[in-house]
Every structure is written in C-alpha cells, then in structure tokens.
Amino acid sequence: MAKYATIKYDEFIKKTLLHLKAKYDGEMYEVRHISRDLNTLDELLKEIKVYKMKRRIDEEKAMRQRQRGNEYLAHKKHTTAIKIYSEALALSNRGSLEWSYCLANRAAALYSLKTEKELLQAKEDSLACLFGFPVPSRAKIFRRLGHICLHLDEKLTALEYFKKAIEIEPENSKNPSESLLEELKNAEIAPAVVPPSEPFKIDEAGKKGKGMYATRAIRIGEKILSREPYEISVTPGRGVCSGCAKKTGAPYPCDSCPDDIFCTEDCYAKNFAAHQIICGLANVLYHHSIGKLGVLAIKLLLREDSEWINMVANNLKRSNLEHLQFEALAYYICYFTGIRNHKKMLRALFIITCNGIEMSDNSMGLYPDISCINHSCNPNVDFIFSGSTCTVRAIKPIARNEQIFVDYGNNFATLDKPSRQNKLLAQYFFDCDCEACDEDWKHKNFTTMADDFHRADEDSGEKRRVKNLIHDLEALDFDQEVTFPMFDDIRDNFAWLYQRNFFKQPTDLYVKSLSSIRKLLKRLGNTVDNFYYT
Ligand SMILES: [Zn+2]
Ligand SMILES: [Zn+2]
Ligand SMILES: [Zn+2]
Structure with missing residues (x-):
C-alpha cells in the first residue's frame, strides 16, 4: 500500500x-x-x-463497471454512461481488450449526444480503440467513424471510413447506401479561411524594456493575437487535461498514476x-x-x-x-x-x-510574445482563455502606434494605489507610472452614473449615448445567456464616448462599462470573431 x-x-x-x-x-x-x-x-x-502513488488496475472490476455503463446507455442516460465508462477505463490496462471495449462503448455514448465537442471526442475514442480489436470487429468502429465524420461535415473522411468498413464486411445491412456513397464522392473540400494578420509589433519601450504596440487602429473586442502556450502546468483532479489544459469529460488516464488525465492518447504521448x-x-x-x-x-x-x-x-x-x-x-x-x-x-x-x-x-503557462505586454493599472486589453490558448482582446479602442497594456492581476478599480504598487514591486520589480498611479485615481466611490448623465451634453448626442449605455449595462444579467448584440450595443456607445474623451477621470460608468466588456468577452469567447471578419 x-x-x-x-x-x-x-x-x-x-x-x-x-x-x-x-x-x-x-x-x-x-x-x-x-x-x-x-x-x-x-x-x-x-x-x-x-x-509515488500508483494507479490501481482491476480489469474484472472494469468489466462490471462497463456493463453498468451499458445499462445507462440503453436507458439513454448518456452523460452518466460516459462518466462510468471513463471510470472503467481508469481501471483497465492501456491497449488491452477491456480498454478497447471501454473506449468503443464510450464513443457510442458520446456519438449519441451529437454535439461538436462530443463528436470530436467520439472520433478520438474510436481511433484509439481500433487496434485493440481483431480485424473482423473493426468494421463496426469504422462505420461509426464514418457517421461521426458525416455529422462533423468531413465528407471525404467519412467516405474513407465507410470504404474500410465495407472492405471488412461487404454484406452488412448497416453499411451506407450506394446513393450516400456517391454523394460523398462528389463532395468538395471547402476553401480554408485566411485569418487577418495580427495588428501588433514588439518594440523598445523605454525603461520598461520591450513593449507591444498596435500597428493599426483596433476596435473593442478585436483579437490582437492568439497563442498556444510555449509550456504549461496543470493542477490535476479538475477534469482538465494535464498535457494541454483542455476541459475533458472523456479522459485518458495515465498508465501509472491515479491523478493525471489527458484529453487524447496523442496528448498523453506528446507529454509523456x-x-x-x-x-x-x-x-x-x-x-x-x-x-x-x-x-x-x-x-x-x-x-x-x-x-x-x-x-x-x-x-x-x-x-x-x-x-x-x-x-x-x-x-x-x-x-x-x-x-x-x-x-x-x-x-x-x-x-x-x-x-x-x-x-x-x-x-499556468508561458507565452513569450504575450509576456512582452507591459502592465498598466488602467489597461486596454484583457486575456481570454479557451483551454490553454490565450487570446489578447482589446477592451478599449486602441489607436495606431499606441502601446498595449494589460493589468498584472490588479487595476485601479480593484485595489488601492499603495497595495497595487507594493505587489508590482515585489513580484515584477518596477514602480508603476501609469496615469491611474500618476494622477492618483481613487479606487472606490467614483462619480455616479446619474452624475455622468447630468453632465453629458444634449446637442452632440452625448446624453443619448450615456442613457443607452446605462440602460444596457443595467439590463445585463450574467446568469442568463449573453449574446453578441448585447455586447455590440455596449461596445458601440462606450467607444463613442471614450473617443470623445468623455471620461477624463474614471467614473462609475467607466468602471462598469469596462468590467462588463471584459465579462462579455470571456463569455462570448472566439464567437465574437465571426462579427469582425465575415
Ligand atoms: Zn490534452
Ligand atoms: Zn502518471
Ligand atoms: Zn499603475
């Protein structure tokens, strides 16, 4: 023990x-x-x-567990079945017949859910289990792979898998029809989307060493750059892959230890x-x-x-x-x-x-490019994560040649100046000279939204913009689904006011707008790109 x-x-x-x-x-x-x-x-x-802690292998128990999973699957309780198959997998030897059964059954459960993430995982599971089976049993797996690819709109790959299934079992009634095969043969490969180039450069930034600068005007929400980590580390035991930090509901356990799980066989091999x-x-x-x-x-x-x-x-x-x-x-x-x-x-x-x-x-990860971004207590970008991919997005309009700043954990609205400066000095060894520190912005009790409304100018349209912005911010409910149009309205009014220099000093409206924009971007993730680049 x-x-x-x-x-x-x-x-x-x-x-x-x-x-x-x-x-x-x-x-x-x-x-x-x-x-x-x-x-x-x-x-x-x-x-x-x-x-060292060792993973416990018990294939008898794995089999019983898998049969329990089958009962749940028969009753269409897919999510529970997936969880139980994953437990069975953790009890079996990598590459054994039991291991392959667990994967194949889990793939069936994942496939039933028909959502993109689950379909991709079902594909992984099916490919991983293939070679644990003797050849005659592989036809069923190839057929499933074909159907998974159909749902993922990968028509040519689907055709390849169906062909393999037919090769092994030419007479099986579950094989796809001639007309479907013909349709797949005529499918064309979709043209790849060319991403727009990244609007930044890295340059000298005085006593701060290097810094990142915008090479053109950037709108709120726009992606400035997106990077995979150079290296990462993950705390195990949270349903997250130890190799790449992706959330995974259908994990691959490590061969030897009970703690670390991986999203795919491939990811395990890469990080072995x-x-x-x-x-x-x-x-x-x-x-x-x-x-x-x-x-x-x-x-x-x-x-x-x-x-x-x-x-x-x-x-x-x-x-x-x-x-x-x-x-x-x-x-x-x-x-x-x-x-x-x-x-x-x-x-x-x-x-x-x-x-x-x-x-x-x-x-935690290391991203060399992104590390060049300097700190400001009044930043103009935020980091948005999807798995371990870090995307830098603008939270304010950024002008051409303006320096890009993020906050290293605290900003003027979340912490008072002395505490902020102490933390930055202790961990990063610099005295912050951003405008919030220079002008000693207070970090609480800003001017109210009503005050902003009163001082706004009627004729230029300021009053209408402020009124709409306040209305949209107050209507936001993060317990409900958030949509791009909600973000779009807030972004539009805030950017207009910001560029008119309406916020000379921070106010409640300024602070609330920025924190809502950050939250909205986190929730909407990469879907916002569809609205910028189509
Ligand atoms: Zn992974
Ligand atoms: Zn291990
Ligand atoms: Zn500062």
Missing part, C-alpha cells in the same frame, strides 16, 4: 534556510555558488522519503517525457502547494530547446532572502525529481514568477 510523503514543505524550507543562512550568512556570491558543496544539505534531504518525471508525485507536489510553479519549472528543464532561458528573470533585483528561499525550493524540486541541475532550476523558477500567466482551472 502506497503511503503519502511525510515531509512538511514549510518545515523543510525552514530547516534548509537555517542551514543555508548559518553557512553563508546571506552572502550573495556564496549563495549563487552553493551547488559546489552539498554535503550537509544532501544529508538533510536523505531524511525525506517520497512515495515530462509527465514521467512527476508521475505519481501529485500528492507531494500539490500537498505542499508548489504544484503549478514547480511542475512548470520541471517541464522547462526537460525541453530540448532552451529559448526560455533568455526570458526576463530579474535575478539581480532580488533580495538575498529571496535568493535563499528560491534556492531551497530549487533543491527541494531537484531532490525528488532526480533532476541534477539546481542552477537551471533556480533560473526557471525566477522566470516563471516574472512571466507565468495564470489561466482558468488552476493552470
């Missing part, structure tokens, strides 16, 4: 710190070269015992090398709440390329104490992962604290 690791992280760090302090007394030079002499620390590390190192250690890593940071650092060290090494680390701006703390953390991670490069681990940890971007679902 596996046992949880017994060491308490805080205690370990305290001990390590005491040791490092006694030995080097905070001397910067010595601390940075500490890896030359490891004797005492090694002894300390030997006191710690780490046990990195996962192997931390496989079974989730309870140790996350129990001591160094999970996200530590796992991301481990994955950086395992990469074949070393592009990340050149990202901003701010190591010379850090205090001796901080150096010691991170040094201890680097030792700790290196110790139980078996990685023997403390210095590189330390640099990875520094880089992540400066550049890591928190996504939803408790995951």
Whole structure:
C-alpha cells in the first residue's frame, strides 16, 4: 500500500534556510555558488522519503463497471454512461481488450449526444480503440467513424471510413447506401479561411524594456493575437487535461498514476517525457502547494530547446532572502525529481514568477510574445482563455502606434494605489507610472452614473449615448445567456464616448462599462470573431 510523503514543505524550507543562512550568512556570491558543496544539505534531504502513488488496475472490476455503463446507455442516460465508462477505463490496462471495449462503448455514448465537442471526442475514442480489436470487429468502429465524420461535415473522411468498413464486411445491412456513397464522392473540400494578420509589433519601450504596440487602429473586442502556450502546468483532479489544459469529460488516464488525465492518447504521448518525471508525485507536489510553479519549472528543464532561458528573470533585483528561499525550493524540486541541475532550476523558477500567466482551472503557462505586454493599472486589453490558448482582446479602442497594456492581476478599480504598487514591486520589480498611479485615481466611490448623465451634453448626442449605455449595462444579467448584440450595443456607445474623451477621470460608468466588456468577452469567447471578419 502506497503511503503519502511525510515531509512538511514549510518545515523543510525552514530547516534548509537555517542551514543555508548559518553557512553563508546571506552572502550573495556564496549563495549563487552553493551547488559546489552539498554535503550537509544532501544529508538533510536523505531524511525525506517520497512515495509515488500508483494507479490501481482491476480489469474484472472494469468489466462490471462497463456493463453498468451499458445499462445507462440503453436507458439513454448518456452523460452518466460516459462518466462510468471513463471510470472503467481508469481501471483497465492501456491497449488491452477491456480498454478497447471501454473506449468503443464510450464513443457510442458520446456519438449519441451529437454535439461538436462530443463528436470530436467520439472520433478520438474510436481511433484509439481500433487496434485493440481483431480485424473482423473493426468494421463496426469504422462505420461509426464514418457517421461521426458525416455529422462533423468531413465528407471525404467519412467516405474513407465507410470504404474500410465495407472492405471488412461487404454484406452488412448497416453499411451506407450506394446513393450516400456517391454523394460523398462528389463532395468538395471547402476553401480554408485566411485569418487577418495580427495588428501588433514588439518594440523598445523605454525603461520598461520591450513593449507591444498596435500597428493599426483596433476596435473593442478585436483579437490582437492568439497563442498556444510555449509550456504549461496543470493542477490535476479538475477534469482538465494535464498535457494541454483542455476541459475533458472523456479522459485518458495515465498508465501509472491515479491523478493525471489527458484529453487524447496523442496528448498523453506528446507529454509523456515530462509527465514521467512527476508521475505519481501529485500528492507531494500539490500537498505542499508548489504544484503549478514547480511542475512548470520541471517541464522547462526537460525541453530540448532552451529559448526560455533568455526570458526576463530579474535575478539581480532580488533580495538575498529571496535568493535563499528560491534556492531551497530549487533543491527541494531537484531532490525528488532526480533532476541534477539546481542552477537551471533556480533560473526557471525566477522566470516563471516574472512571466507565468495564470489561466482558468488552476493552470499556468508561458507565452513569450504575450509576456512582452507591459502592465498598466488602467489597461486596454484583457486575456481570454479557451483551454490553454490565450487570446489578447482589446477592451478599449486602441489607436495606431499606441502601446498595449494589460493589468498584472490588479487595476485601479480593484485595489488601492499603495497595495497595487507594493505587489508590482515585489513580484515584477518596477514602480508603476501609469496615469491611474500618476494622477492618483481613487479606487472606490467614483462619480455616479446619474452624475455622468447630468453632465453629458444634449446637442452632440452625448446624453443619448450615456442613457443607452446605462440602460444596457443595467439590463445585463450574467446568469442568463449573453449574446453578441448585447455586447455590440455596449461596445458601440462606450467607444463613442471614450473617443470623445468623455471620461477624463474614471467614473462609475467607466468602471462598469469596462468590467462588463471584459465579462462579455470571456463569455462570448472566439464567437465574437465571426462579427469582425465575415
Ligand atoms: Zn490534452
Ligand atoms: Zn502518471
Ligand atoms: Zn499603475
């Protein structure tokens, strides 16, 4: 029976710190070269015992579980059936016949739901189970793949799968009709949509180092750039793929550990090398709440390329104490992962604290381009995530050559100036000089919406715009479905007022408009692009 690791992280760090302090007394030079002499620390590390958690395989139980799933499927309780098949899958050996049955049955349940996400997953499951079956049993799977592709409007691929099914079972009455096959043969490949080029450039930005600038005028909601992460780490146990942070209702469990799940076989294979190192250690890593940071650092060290090494680390701006703390953390991670490069681990940890971007679902990623965006407490863009894909969208009209700013966690409306500045200094090592800080905007009790309405000018149309904007903001209900037209009206009136310089100082209306635009963009996601680029 596996046992949880017994060491308490805080205690370990305290001990390590005491040791490092006694030995080097905070001397910067010595601390940075500490890896030359490891004797005492090694002894300390030997006191710690780490046990890996193993996934439990029980194919008898998997089969019983799968049969339960079949009953739910027969009663059209598809979602429950999918969940039970996933549990059965976690109990069976990868590649075994039982494993293939679980996948095939789950594909059937997913296919019944006929929604795009489930259809794509059904396709994955069907492809993954194929080779666990002897050839005669594959005809049924190929037929299902054909139908899945029909629903996904992939006509030529559907034809390929139907042909394979017919090859194995020429006489089966469930094979598609001649007329359907003929229709599919005549299907044409749809032309690919060419995305518009990205309206930004990266340039020098004075004492802030690099910055991102708009290369043309950008409208509210418009996509400026969209990136897959260079590297990510995901907290397991939340129905999210450990490889790519996609939400997955039909997961592929890791071969060995009980914690990590993947969205597809392919994603598991891609992340295998990195996962192997931390496989079974989730309870140790996350129990001591160094999970996200530590796992991301481990994955950086395992990469074949070393592009990340050149990202901003701010190591010379850090205090001796901080150096010691991170040094201890680097030792700790290196110790139980078996990685023997403390210095590189330390640099990875520094880089992540400066550049890591928190996504939803408790995951964290590195996006080198996006990290070039500087902070402002009064930002003009926001990050919108879909899985691990980060899209930068404008929340205000942005003029050509204007610098693009995001807030690094807090803005003038969510936190007062001293707290904001302290946080930025501690984590990112700069004094913020945005207009909100310079002009010392207060962070609460702004002028009311009624005041804005009173001061608005009647003849120029300001009053009408303000009135409509207030009306639309008050009508918003985020418990209900939100639609593009709701966003469009708010965006239109706010942009008009903003460009007339109506908001010289922040007001309630300004703050509410911006927070609603952010929320609407998060909810609408990439669907807003259809309205800009068609
Ligand atoms: Zn994945
Ligand atoms: Zn694992
Ligand atoms: Zn500021």
